[in-house]
Amino acid sequence: MTKPDYLFEVSWEVCNKVGGIHTVIASKALTLQKTLKDNYILIGPGIWQDIEGNAEFEEDNNLLLQWKQKARSEGLDFKIGRWKIPGKPIAILVNFSSFFEKKDKIFAEFWEKFRLDSISGGWDYIEPVIFGYASGKVIESYYRFFISSKDTILSQFHEWMTGSGILYLKERVPQIATAFTTHATVLGRAIAGNNLPLYSELNKLDANTLAKQFNIQAKQSLEKIAANEADVFTTVSELTNNECKQFLEKPVDVITPNGFEKNLLPDDKTWLTQRIIGRKKLKTITQAIINQPIPEDALFINISGRYEFKNKGIDLFIEALNRIEATTRTIVAFILVPAGHAGPRLEILERIHYENFDNPITSCYLTHYLFNKDTDPIIQRLFQSGLNNGTNQNIKVIFSPVYLNGEDGIINISYYNLLPAFDLTIYPSYYEPWGYTPLESIAFKIPTITTSLAGFSHWVKSLRDIENNS
Incomplete structure (x- = not known):
């Protein structure tokens, strides 16, 4: 060529x-x-x-x-x-x-x-x-x-x-x-x-x-x-x-299927360091938002991407969380979807530095001040589903409406550096011509769930078909 x-x-x-x-x-x-x-x-x-x-x-x-x-x-x-x-x-x-x-x-x-x-x-x-x-x-x-x-x-x-x-x-x-x-x-x-x-x-x-x-x-x-x-x-x-x-x-x-530059991936030692630092950060932020302790063995999962409530499967993600039957293990679900916001929530910054679990907080999900919070589809669906981060619920939900560039004021870790901290990613998209998020997740050694309606999943299937026929 x-x-x-x-x-x-x-x-x-x-x-x-x-x-x-x-x-x-x-x-x-x-x-x-x-x-x-x-x-x-x-x-x-x-x-x-x-x-x-x-x-x-x-x-x-x-x-x-x-x-x-x-x-x-x-x-x-x-x-x-x-x-x-x-x-x-x-x-x-x-x-x-x-x-x-x-x-x-x-x-x-x-x-x-x-x-x-x-x-x-x-x-x-x-x-x-x-x-x-x-x-x-x-x-x-x-x-x-x-x-x-x-x-x-x-x-x-x-x-x-x-x-x-x-x-x-x-x-x-x-x-x-x-x-x-x-x-x-x-x-x-x-x-x-x-x-x-x-x-x-x-x-x-x-x-x-x-x-x-x-x-x-x-x-x-x-x-x-x-x-x-x-x-x-x-x-x-x-x-x-x-x-x-x-x-x-x-x-x-x-x-032209999308690819990923392998030189962007961390080596094993760096990956482990990122995972340790990232999990500590996720735990600290979650505790600061809900004023409740999170156990060390908590399962951290996420959905991320553009704010397209139906197309990106955010609706299904929340519904799936609501359908999870009683579990003894705490699951912390991060919704990492950029939206209009007015900066980090000051009370969260305060609670990050001064933990006090005497007064648990419910129906609180946000890391940053969200514009139009009362009409926001994610917030509305969380309220409707009954996922309120109550002390009696082992499913906790955190919504961070920012681009993770390392300078957001709360998480302060870039997306690629934070990704190793998760245990699972879920991208149940209805409309996904390619799907970079599951590809990125796999590249960073994090198991992922996507749908048969994503271009990436079709590409993976084609590789499997080639392997089976060879």
């Missing part, structure tokens, strides 16, 4: 963790950077008003300085630096706000040339489309400044949110090869999230009707056009490929 001389990778999750795509890119960056050196360049959104507040990005004002000055004269605004992950690849964070005033003209051109239907698109459509457009202009500028006709350049765009960049390059710089990778489909996520049958009825579903029903015509239109206009169309599993055939009228060219 011929490798490109230059590779651009564009995603809303470059230096900006939202979900699994952040892991997809970050976990392969080390290998790609070793292969392509600084010809591997990542592009993400410059949505941080104070760039110093982005803990993942380290700006380098001298990097690609002459080109940056040239690009600035062309009306482009961005920061260049390094993504602080293994490999430290070049990252460009694009400030695309100046293009909003031109959005009507941009959308009109996309309609005339590609029939992209943006009429019904709200802000959650407009913002990423303008980002993708600006990213395309940045790549074009770099190409014209640095690259000769003998060089090959590939730009990979992740998800519909960057698809406009493909359309821009197709029109302005068609000699730049484009790849479009979808990690889920817009319609698939919407159907599953609305508790409707997806896989059993897939061949009967009409994309246009459903897109209108869910008011996602603009997103669906961009995803479909990007898939058909890109030089290469890929996805992460056969499950999602089936959705692409039905909803986008385009099967993928290549299925």
Whole structure:
């Protein structure tokens, strides 16, 4: 296989963790950077008003300085630096706000040339489309400044949110090869999230009707056009490929299962140290929240991922906890799902340092102050289920609504460093085109439970089938 001389990778999750795509890119960056050196360049959104507040990005004002000055004269605004992950690849964070005033003209051109239907698109459509457009202009500028006709350049765009960049390059710089990778489909996520049958009825579903029903015509239109206009169309599993055939009228060219960089894994000694430190932390936090002692042999389990209550199986996780029959062993279930919050709960910080089990606390689950607590689906379901962390219950539930980056104010351990502390992970997803969380769990030697509706489980099954037939 011929490798490109230059590779651009564009995603809303470059230096900006939202979900699994952040892991997809970050976990392969080390290998790609070793292969392509600084010809591997990542592009993400410059949505941080104070760039110093982005803990993942380290700006380098001298990097690609002459080109940056040239690009600035062309009306482009961005920061260049390094993504602080293994490999430290070049990252460009694009400030695309100046293009909003031109959005009507941009959308009109996309309609005339590609029939992209943006009429019904709200802000959650407009913002990423303008980002993708600006990213395309940045790549074009770099190409014209640095690259000769003998060089090959590939730009990979992740998800519909960057698809406009493909359309821009197709029109302005068609000699730049484009790849479009979808990690889920817009319609698939919407159907599953609305508790409707997806896989059993897939061949009967009409994309246009459903897109209108869910008011996602603009997103669906961009995803479909990007898939058909890109030089290469890929996805992460056969499950999602089936959705692409039905909803986008385009099967993928290549299925690219997600992987995990083995160099990110701790050695045995480090793993054991992380487990000891992590379990002590989990126990301390649990005791501080419920004001009750937790035995040393407690079973620590977790569910983690994006806050999609139905799609990620959070509803089933809570229901399963409620169905567990009387057990003499204490089970502490951590729900590690980021949500809007206002920082660490001060009373928890106090109780961490001053334990007092004389006054047990019930119906308390949170490590951080949660926005809209009274209407939060997880909190509501816990109340409804009767899982109240009472002294007479051996099932305890802790909800931490933060990204575990090691600086959240309560746990203060990154997700990968905390994972070895658990005894079991559970990811009962209904909609999971791949499923990085069970893969990560296994990679860190923690048993996991997932579902047959996850792309990862299908991949594991295919390996077993190959082994049985060999």
